[in-house]
Amino acid sequence: MKTKKTKLKTNRRKKPPAKAKEDKWVLRLYIAGQTPRAVNAFNNLRSICEEQLKGNYRIEVIDLSKKPQLGRNDQILAIPTLVRKLPGPVRRIIGDLSNKERLLIGLDLKKHK
Amino acid sequence: MKKQENRLRRHTLPKSPTSIQGFDEITGGGLPKGRPTLVCGGAGCGKTLFAMEFIVRGATQHNEPGVFMSFEETEKELAANVASLGFDLNDLVKRRKIWVEHIHLERAENEQSGEYDLEGLFVRIHHAIETIGAKRVVLDTLESLFSGLPSPLILRAELRRLLTWLKMKNVTTILTAERGEGFLTRQGMEEYVSDCVILLDHRVDDQSSIRRMRVVKYRGSTHGTNEYPFLIDEDGFSVLPVTSLGLSYASSRERISTGIPRLDTMLTGKGYFRCSTVLVSGTAGTGKTSMAAQFVEAACKRGERVLFFTFEESPSQLARNMRSIGINLEPWEKRGLLRFHATRPTLYGLETHLTTIIKLINTFKPDIVILDPINAFVSGDNKTEVKAMLLRLVDFLKMKRITAFFTSLTSSGENIEITDVYISSLIDTWLLLRDIEIGGERNRGLYVLKSRGMAHSNQIREFKLTEHGIELLDVYVGSEGVLTGSARLSQEIKDETEQTFRQQEIARKQIALEHRHEAMEAQIVLLRSEFAAEEIEALRGIGIDKERNERFRQAKGRMAKSRRSDAARKTRVRKRTKTRT
Numbered sequence: 004m005k006t007k008k009t010k011l012k013t014n015r016r017k018k019p020p021a022k023a024k025e026d027k028w029v030l031r032l033y034i035a036g037q038t039p040r041a042v043n044a045f046n047n048l049r050s051i052c053e054e055q056l057k058g059n060y061r062i063e064v065i066d067l068s069k070k071p072q073l074g075r076n077d078q079i080l081a082i083p084t085l086v087r088k089l090p091g092p093v094r095r096i097i098g099d100l101s102n103k104e105r106l107l108i109g110l111d112l113k114k115h116k
Numbered sequence: 117m118k119k120q121e122n123r124l125r126r127h128t129l130p131k132s133p134t135s136i137q138g139f140d141e142i143t144g145g146g147l148p149k150g151r152p153t154l155v156c157g158g159a160g161c162g163k164t165l166f167a168m169e170f171i172v173r174g175a176t177q178h179n180e181p182g183v184f185m186s187f188e189e190t191e192k193e194l195a196a197n198v199a200s201l202g203f204d205l206n207d208l209v210k211r212r213k214i215w216v217e218h219i220h221l222e223r224a225e226n227e228q229s230g231e232y233d234l235e236g237l238f239v240r241i242h243h244a245i246e247t248i249g250a251k252r253v254v255l256d257t258l259e260s261l262f263s264g265l266p267s268p269l270i271l272r273a274e275l276r277r278l279l280t281w282l283k284m285k286n287v288t289t290i291l292t293a294e295r296g297e298g299f300l301t302r303q304g305m306e307e308y309v310s311d312c313v314i315l316l317d318h319r320v321d322d323q324s325s326i327r328r329m330r331v332v333k334y335r336g337s338t339h340g341t342n343e344y345p346f347l348i349d350e351d352g353f354s355v356l357p358v359t360s361l362g363l364s365y366a367s368s369r370e371r372i373s374t375g376i377p378r379l380d381t382m383l384t385g386k387g388y389f390r391c392s393t394v395l396v397s398g399t400a401g402t403g404k405t406s407m408a409a410q411f412v413e414a415a416c417k418r419g420e421r422v423l424f425f426t427f428e429e430s431p432s433q434l435a436r437n438m439r440s441i442g443i444n445l446e447p448w449e450k451r452g453l454l455r456f457h458a459t460r461p462t463l464y465g466l467e468t469h470l471t472t473i474i475k476l477i478n479t480f481k482p483d484i485v486i487l488d489p490i491n492a493f494v495s496g497d498n499k500t501e502v503k504a505m506l507l508r509l510v511d512f513l514k515m516k517r518i519t520a521f522f523t524s525l526t527s528s529g530e531n532i533e534i535t536d537v538y539i540s541s542l543i544d545t546w547l548l549l550r551d552i553e554i555g556g557e558r559n560r561g562l563y564v565l566k567s568r569g570m571a572h573s574n575q576i577r578e579f580k581l582t583e584h585g586i587e588l589l590d591v592y593v594g595s596e597g598v599l600t601g602s603a604r605l606s607q608e609i610k611d612e613t614e615q616t617f618r619q620q621e622i623a624r625k626q627i628a629l630e631h632r633h634e635a636m637e638a639q640i641v642l643l644r645s646e647f648a649a650e651e652i653e654a655l656r657g658i659g660i661d662k663e664r665n666e667r668f669r670q671a672k673g674r675m676a677k678s679r680r681s682d683a684a685r686k687t688r689v690r691k692r693t694k695t696r697t
Contacts, residue, residue, distance in 0.1 A: 035235040071243035078220040082235035101230035109227030
């Protein structure tokens with residue numbers, strides 16, 4: 004999937020080895036430009052993932068301000084939106100992911116615990 | 117008028133024409149260009165269609181590509197819906213005239229964690245606008261956001277930002293919104309849109325539905341403030357500002373035949389005036405429709421176009437019935453000179469009827485319009501509304517220089533003139549058909565109640581439906597009163613016999629008189645001859661007497677001479693006296 008070449012991207016780059024080992028989790032984060040909210044969202048997401056799914060996840064960041072046509076596929080309105088592509092079913096969490104509790108519920112991770 | 121319009125236009129905002137029939141007239145040119153307009157109304161009132169027509173007509177007629185963001189229907193559904201209106205949405209999308217995008221929102225799918233904004237929506241709209249160079253945008257309906265996304269507070273702030281952003285983009289936007297209780301819209305959208313608000317309404321009055329539209333607000337522009345009826349049919353949306361018509365039409369001196377020669381004679385030999393309004397009223401079965409058909413046939417023979425609205429019979433039934441009196445309307449229908457439009461009056465409200473009629477007139481462009489019958493619209497107490505509707509229709513027809521022919525059914529037992537009085541003032545020529553019931557028979561009588569601008573006949577005529585059309589006959593007016601039908605025939609025979617009898621009588625009397633005269637003459641002759649004979653006799657007698665008298669005197673004288681008596685002196689004295697005298 005298309006990813007964003009930003010400072011966010013460099014973080015993501017750490018993951019490929021994990022991906023090679025068959026990702027269980029594919030998370031797609033939609034943003035529109037490098038806004039503070041977008042950076043927050045990414046950081047929040049990454050810390051949760053590190054905490055909960057270490058080595059078993061991949062984050063794709065899509066910047067709609069660069070690729071606006073991609074917004075249609077996942078029906079993106081709100082920014083930022085996190086889409087859990089895998090495992091199914093698809094879940095969506097909107098917001099800067101600052102509410103950890105709701106993020107875990109949204110990702111179905113609360114049950115995993 | 118035109119100057120005034122120009123002046124208005126100069127002072128008002130630039131407008132984006134919708135090309136929706138009638139709407140641009142009300143708003144003086146369309147929606148405010150480059151600004152958002154709110155279209156609100158209840159379910160099924162035509163918001164989406166209005167918006168879609170704005171986009172499609174913009175793309176096809178004004179070369180303004182448009183973006184349609186649909187929150188409710190998918191691209192496929194939309195294309196299918198408007199295909200019935202003759203819009204090929206898929207083709208327009210392919211040619212990049214229109215961008216249709218479905219925005220799916222499902223509350224259950226969206227979990228919120230922290231703050232968000234609607235930049236995604238902005239990006240998508242922006243992308244669509246940029247891709248096709250759109251000048252028009254529709255968001256149908258933005259209120260779905262409130263049910264699809266959490267945090268109304270964020271949404272409200274974002275909505276405000278969106279509208280400002282759209283204005284900056286200089287696109288003409290339509291936002292649709294569901295009507296709310298006590299407010300124009302459920303989510304108070306009118307707060308955000310301050311430039312133009314249009315309210316669509318779909319209400320049911322007396323079991324029939326009426327669609328109405330009102331421009332609630334139009335900042336910086338004058339606009340019609342009335343509620344205007346509108347129609348949604350196979351040609352899309354049409355609004356008819358029919359209330360704005362006036363009495364400024366020109367009149368015509370041209371006369372057209374009624375199709376009945378003797379009726380023409382009654383109307384000073386030439387028939388109705390063109391562009392006039394003719395009303396034929398009468399009780400059931402007096403031949404109103406037949407008169408209309410006769411008029412239609414005459415018009416079609418002259419090559420004129422006729423639009424026939426029938427509210428009681430189906431066109432085929434009407435054609436069949438008219439064939440029985442020798443009027444064949446089908447050939448005219450086939451040649452396209454005659455068109456029937458049959459609807460039940462109860463099918464929809466008065467306004468919708470009026471709009472349908474006017475729309476059909478605008479497309480068919482007839483010379484003559486028949487409404488049979490007009491009082492089919494009257495139900496309960498709505499005579500005032502019917503009159504108002506007819507008034508507008510009559511004004512419209514006169515402006516279009518169309519001759520109108522209405523029939524009106526009056527209930528028997530009522531005074532016919534009074535029954536129809538509510539429309540009387542609209543009518544130029546009013547013919548009355550009435551039943552005349554005599555001698556166990558019901559016959560039809562016709563007379564001209566009024567006919568503006570001509571010295572019409574004051575005579576009542578018997579009206580007969582024959583195999584070769586309508587015939588007018590003189591009614592019997594005599595000692596027995598007004599007679600029609602067989603009573604008239606028998607009376608005529610009776611009169612004839614009486615007359616012959618009288619003539620014979622006269623002849624007889626004349627002969628008798630002559631005889632008497634002759635007898636008298638003969639008597640005169642007889643008397644004359646008798647008199648002549650008597651006269652001769654009498655004269656002879658007189659002569660004898662005179663002679664005798666003379667002889668007597670002479671004898672007396674002789675006697676006196678012989679006697680020498682005084683008698684002689686006496687005689688002398690007598691003689692002297694005689695000489696003196």
